[in-house]
Amino acid sequence: MAKGNKQSKEPKGRKITLKMAKLALKLTVDGKRRLDLSNMEIASFPKCILKLCDVDELDLSRNMLKKIPDSIDKFVNLRWLDLHSNQLDHIPEAIGHLQNLYSLNLCNNLLSSIGLPNEIGLLQKLRSLNLGMNLLESIPSSIAALKELRHLGLFNNHLTRVPECLRNLPHLESINLKCNPIPSGDDKGIDPIQRVECLYLVRESCLCASCLKKVKDARQRLDSRLSRAPAHGRSIFAGLITPNSVAQEDQATWR
Incomplete structure (x- = not known):
């Protein structure tokens, strides 16, 4: 029998060396250190990056990762973790050790409820927290403990009801539940939140000067139209700028 016939035909992915990882280090606009290894055809978690575990942000999105090791808890300073568009079906319990994390993107993976x-x-x-485009039929009830959570993505999953734990999140500003098989009428008690899936309330401090000018110009045009409309047809949103998700996405802080 010729040698090599039993070799695996599965792609091994790109091997990342410590030198490559160091070259991928970037400085964000707010002075944080980000390790950007996105879209590099990585199939297994690069162990060498554990030597760079003092980074503030880690981007492993758009790769072929099937597993995140328990050693992810070495990144104790991590505030931003992006794992979207991989092949993950499981997240390790060690994720709970990342106590400084304020943004976690797990969108477009193979995550089921377990x-x-x-x-x-x-x-x-x-x-x-972005859990969109997965295979979730439910979410952990422990999410109710995320008292600082502002934005939650659950779109394109298999949810058949609005999770009860969402009703206990005091600071939740936006939630996207689109494209789930949730029966109409099952959203009682969560209406004010669910409407925000297409409406983002943007603070002025979140916008750059250019985007802020665009938003204010749009608001002036809206006010002008409303001033000419019949009084009974007007809707007043006191204290808001213009609901605009695009402007928010243009900012360096909304990645």
Whole structure:
């Protein structure tokens, strides 16, 4: 029998060396250190990056990762973790040790309900959690402990009801539940939140000067139209700028 016939035909992915990882280090606009290894055809978690575990942000999105090791808890300073568009079906319990994390993106993976650990509820500083485009039929009830959570993505999953734990999140500003098989009428008590899936309330401090000018110009045009409309047809949103998700996405802080 010729040698090599038993070799695996599965792609091994690109091997990342410590030198490559160091070259991928970047400085964000707010002076944080980000390790950007996105879209590099990585199939297994590069062990060498554990030597760079003091970074503030880690981007491993758009790769072929199937597993995140327990050693992810070495990144104790991590505030931003992006794992979207991989092949993950499980997140380790060690994720709960990342106590400084404020943004976690797990969108577009293969996560089912058993793939999300209860320890995700230990991320007390978490403000943004994206679980969209997965296989979730439910989410851990421990998410109710994320009292600082502002933005939650649950779109394109298999949810058949609005999770009860969402009703206990005091600072939740936006939630996206689009493209789930949730029966109409099952959203009682969560209406004010669910409407925000297409409406983002943007603070002036979040916008650059250019975007802020565009928003104010749009608001002036809206006010002008409203001033000419019949009084009974007007809607007043006191204290708001213009609901605009595009402007928010243009900012360096909304990645």
